[in-house]
Amino acid sequence: MTGTFEKIMRESLLDEDVIRRFASRCVRREVKKGSVLVRAGDENHYTYNTLAGCLRSFVTDSKGKDHILQFAPEGWIIADQENQVKASPALYCIDAVENSHVLEIDFREIEDLMARYPEVAAKLAHLYRNRIFALYNRIIALVSQSAEERYIHFTQTYPQLSHRLPQHMIASYLGITPEALSRVRKRLLFK
Amino acid sequence: MTGTFEKIMRESLLDEDVIRRFASRCVRREVKKGSVLVRAGDENHYTYNTLAGCLRSFVTDSKGKDHILQFAPEGWIIADQENQVKASPALYCIDAVENSHVLEIDFREIEDLMARYPEVAAKLAHLYRNRIFALYNRIIALVSQSAEERYIHFTQTYPQLSHRLPQHMIASYLGITPEALSRVRKRLLFK
DNA sequence: CGCCGAGTTGAACTGAATCAAGAAACGTGG
DNA sequence: CCACGTTTCTTGATTCAGTTCAACTCGGCG
Numbered sequence: 001m002t003g004t005f006e007k008i009m010r011e012s013l014l015d016e017d018v019i020r021r022f023a024s025r026c027v028r029r030e031v032k033k034g035s036v037l038v039r040a041g042d043e044n045h046y047t048y049n050t051l052a053g054c055l056r057s058f059v060t061d062s063k064g065k066d067h068i069l070q071f072a073p074e075g076w077i078i079a080d081q082e083n084q085v086k087a088s089p090a091l092y093c094i095d096a097v098e099n100s101h102v103l104e105i106d107f108r109e110i111e112d113l114m115a116r117y118p119e120v121a122a123k124l125a126h127l128y129r130n131r132i133f134a135l136y137n138r139i140i141a142l143v144s145q146s147a148e149e150r151y152i153h154f155t156q157t158y159p160q161l162s163h164r165l166p167q168h169m170i171a172s173y174l175g176i177t178p179e180a181l182s183r184v185r186k187r188l189l190f191k
Numbered sequence: 192m193t194g195t196f197e198k199i200m201r202e203s204l205l206d207e208d209v210i211r212r213f214a215s216r217c218v219r220r221e222v223k224k225g226s227v228l229v230r231a232g233d234e235n236h237y238t239y240n241t242l243a244g245c246l247r248s249f250v251t252d253s254k255g256k257d258h259i260l261q262f263a264p265e266g267w268i269i270a271d272q273e274n275q276v277k278a279s280p281a282l283y284c285i286d287a288v289e290n291s292h293v294l295e296i297d298f299r300e301i302e303d304l305m306a307r308y309p310e311v312a313a314k315l316a317h318l319y320r321n322r323i324f325a326l327y328n329r330i331i332a333l334v335s336q337s338a339e340e341r342y343i344h345f346t347q348t349y350p351q352l353s354h355r356l357p358q359h360m361i362a363s364y365l366g367i368t369p370e371a372l373s374r375v376r377k378r379l380l381f382k
Numbered sequence: 383c384g385c386c387g388a389g390t391t392g393a394a395c396t397g398a399a400t401c402a403a404g405a406a407a408c409g410t411g412g
Numbered sequence: 413c414c415a416c417g418t419t420t421c422t423t424g425a426t427t428c429a430g431t432t433c434a435a436c437t438c439g440g441c442g
Contacts, residue, residue, distance in 0.1 A: 059331055059335070061331075061335040061336075062335075063335075065335065067331060067334045067335050069327060069330065069331070081320065081324075082324040082327070085320070085321075085324075114313050114316060115313070117309075118308075118309030118310045118312060118313045119309045119312075121309060121310075121312050121313030121316045122305050122306070122309045122312030122313070122316075124316050125305065125312045125313075125315050125316035125319055128316055128319035128320055128322075128323060129272065129276070129319055130276075131319075131323055132319060132322055132323060132326065133272075133273045133276075135323065135326035135327065135330065136260055136273070136326065138330060139260065139326065139329060139330060139333065140250055140252075140258060140260070142330065142333045142334065142366065143258045143333065143366035144250070144252040144253075144254075144256065144258050145252075146429075146430095147429075147430070166387095166388070166389095167388075167389065168387095168388070168389080175333065175334035176430070176431090177430075177431060177432080178388080178389075178390095179389090179390080179391085179430085179431075179432085179433095180429085180430055180431075181389095182389060182390055182391080183390085183391085183430090186390080186391090337397075337398095338397080338398070357419090357420070357421095358420075358421065359419095359420065359421080367398070367399090368398075368399060368400080369420080369421070369422095370398090370399080370400085370401095370421090370422080370423085371397085371398055371399075372421095373421060373422055373423080374398090374422085374423085377422080377423090
């Protein structure tokens with residue numbers, strides 16, 4: 001199974017040995033469910049590409065409550081890049097929701113790649129842009145929809161994920177409590 | 192006053208005549224406060240770069256309520272790019288919050304620029320990435336903070352904007368009602 | 383078998399929405 | 413420059429979605 005960055009590089013028609021050199025600097029890791037890849041507050045230089053399984057990123061707020069920012073099932077890229085760009089400690093935690101295979105990539109390798117091969121940067125720009133669309137949609141959902149509407153929308157958008165993930169994580173992602181989600185689901189049974 | 196894209200092209204050391212050609216295809220427009228640049232549901236091919244004044248983008252939800260997604264004061268870029276990438280009608284409206292000077296850029300010009308000059312794409316990738324950070328922070332704020340906390344954070348992050356904008360627009364951006372914001376402000380006076 | 387995390391259910395509470403009405407600020411035309 | 417109508421902002425009363433806290437069930441796993 002080949003990583004997302006490799007795929008992008010290949011689509012950008014980079015030399016095979018450039019790709020190999022990049023790939024050689026990525027570390028394939030097998031991580032157990034629950035293991036932590038990035039801990040908030042620590043220094044962190046890695047971006048992860050899930051090959052199998054599922055990762056997530058989350059923040060812990062001032063009241064000690066967790067909020068899931070993103071899930072990263074197969075093929076997804078997940079990272080707390082903000083701390084890396086700004087050279088500050090990690091803001092988010094990243095851990096494994098399931099036993100997973102991941103590619104661990106040094107952030108500087110990606111920066112280097114973007115600087116050296118702008119065609120890769122162009123592809124990443126499209127990737128980023130799509131992420132922006134998704135985030136705007138999530139913001140709209142948060143400000144305009146009820147918990148029930150957001151849950152329905154989630155199950156429709158990510159039908160596979162909504163079966164794989166524990167309910168309390170979905171609740172956290174949707175910005176509601178596990179109790180509230182439980183009640184929403186109960187209500188939906190009668191519809 | 193030169194546009195943001197021009198600045199990026201110049202930083203990317205593109206030929207002066209390429210820059211001029213791009214600039215010649217942008218339309219400088221003077222828009223009155225309240226005038227609508229993009230109407231949801233319409234076809235739309237433009238990205239806007241505010242030179243002076245302030246624009247905003249917003250959605251109208253199923254209950255007829257507006258939600259502001261973004262403000263674009265001087266130097267900012269604003270667009271509903273999702274509809275353009277997907278060749279579907281606009282999802283958002285964009286209008287002028289103040290009398291403004293804007294640069295109207297055909298989306299295809301930008302796509303073209305990115306395809307032809309990957310170094311520009313690389314710069315845009317960084318721009319997009321920063322937008323992603325901001326959006327994540329906004330999501331975290333929405334799920335973890337009270338209306339009061341979000342308002343305080345907004346005034347600290349955008350002190351200039353928080354004075355220029357009408358209160359009900361700030362409320363809309365924060366995802367609360369104007370009444371709620373009015374009460375929050377009253378409460379803050381006693382602190 | 384016993385434990386522990388996940389999910390459910392109930393009851394009380396609360397932050398913000400809603401609805402309604404009034405006050406203040408604004409700009410537009412005479 | 414004033415008068416008017418239109419937004420914008422404020423304040424109060426009520427309602428409601430979702431939180432909180434606590435107790436209980438269930439299923440898996442050592």
